[in-house]
Amino acid sequence: MKYIRLGKSELNVSRVGFGGIPIMRVSYEEAEKCLLTAIELGINYIDTATDYGDSEEKIGKALKKLDRDKLVIATKSPPKDADHLEKCIDQSLKRMQIDEIDLYQFHCINNEDVLKRAIDLLPVLEKAKEKGKIRHIGATVHGVEFINKVLEMDAFETIMIALNFIVTEAAEVALPNARKKDVGVIAMKPMAGGHIDNANLAFKYFLDFDDIVPLVGIEKPEEIKQIVKILDDNIPANEGELREMETIRSEQGxxxxxxxxxxxxxxxxxxxFPMTIFKSFAARFPIKDLVSGNWIEIIESYSKCIQCGExxxxxxYNLGIREILKENSAYFRELQSQYCK
Ligand code: SF4
Ligand code: SF4
Structure with missing residues (x-):
């Protein structure tokens, strides 16, 4: 396993990180197996979030069997208000049973309001840093147009962007400025939220970047072994694989x-939105929670669509939104009939 310096945070992290979403779908024992396998393979960076259900608790339990000091633990919460942020930090420390979070990130900066709240709440994170609750500060950004706005704030040591071989624009936008400002880059969605089902192609794409840490979200230990091998072998994509990537990109872009x-x-x-991302959620989050929670109201709103195309x-990005809404609504109903009997 190769290790890289995560920008000015100076954190030394593995070439690939462990993403905390999919372990929400498995038992504590299975989550622990996934995590222990990842660590055995050399992964030392673990990334989760306040909003990922019981992910932090599962990580906390597994940490009992690990040398915490050899790991880099990151979590995040959306910037709402000072009280909420302070509570989230304390809650994460408690859930993971640790004294300090190595990297704390503002979660999902994707519009001006969230960006403004993040700016206003920076002093809260600085205070948490002074108190020794967190060590470094980062941000996760979904909208490409916010990447440079976030980088220009000069407030973050790391930035997390959505990047995969289908959606490459985030790297084109982020990398020049992030490198100039020495901000560490972490990549979420290497499998494009379920639009890519070929891990070999998905992770070979990242061989072109030796300063980006993709997060791998897995439910089974074998999956992490396969992905780490692809990165360790370091064999670039051949012409056939590049053509395959191009085909998938043109079909799924x-x-x-x-x-x-x-x-x-x-x-x-x-x-x-968020109807457009329902399938991506369904590929990673616990289905039972999705089909019985807030998604019901979201999906039911589709009945108001008059197909105007506005x-x-x-x-x-020229998405065929009407078709996606139709498919995702039908998929939701299918899952509901299976899981809500
Ligand atoms: S459907 Fe298009 S405009 Fe709407 S959130 Fe997705 S990418 Fe943005
Ligand atoms: S096509 Fe789009 S804008 Fe028109 S009603 Fe449906 S969701 Fe709304």
Missing amino acids: DRFCRRCEYCMPCEHGVKI CEKKCP
Whole structure:
């Protein structure tokens, strides 16, 4: 396993990190097996979030069997208000049963309001740093157009961007400035939220970047072994694999929602976003929670769609939004009939 310096944070992290979403779908024992396998293979960077269900607790339990000091533990919460942020930090420390979080990130900066709240709440993170609750500060950014705004704040030691071989624009936008400012880059969604089902291709794409840490989200120990081998072998994609990537990119490029929310609002009340990302959620989060929670109201809003197409005119990525909404609504109903009997 190769290790890289995560920008000016000076954290020395493995070439690939452990993403904390999929362990929400498995038992404590299975989550522990995944985590222990990852650590055995040399992974030392673990990334989770306040909003990932019981992920932090599962990580906390597994940490009891590990040398915590050899690991870099990151978590995050959305910037809401000072009270919420302080509570989230304390809660994460408690859930993971640790004294200090190595990297604390503002979660999901994807519009001006969230960005403004992040700016206002920076002193809260600085205070947590002084108190020794967190060591470094980062941000996770979904909208490409916010990447440089976040980097220009000069407030973060790391930035997490959505990057994969289908959606490459985040790297093109982020890397020059992040390198100039010595900000460490972490990549979420290496499998494009389920749009890529070939791990070999997905992770070979990252061989071109020796200063980006993709996060791997797995539910089974064998999956992490396969991915670490791809990175360790370090064999670049051959011509056939590059062609395959190109084919998938052309098939899926107009299906992958970048979460910019430019399509919103719909004047007929359809909750276009997050409906556009339902399948991606369903590929990673516990299905039972999805089909019985807030998603019901979101998906039901689709009944108000009059197929006017106005949302598609606003989408900078030319997504076939009407088709995606139709498919995701049908997929939700299918899952509901299976899981809500
Ligand atoms: S559908 Fe298009 S405009 Fe709407 S959030 Fe996704 S990428 Fe952005
Ligand atoms: S097609 Fe029209 S009604 Fe339907 S979601 Fe888009 S903007 Fe709303």
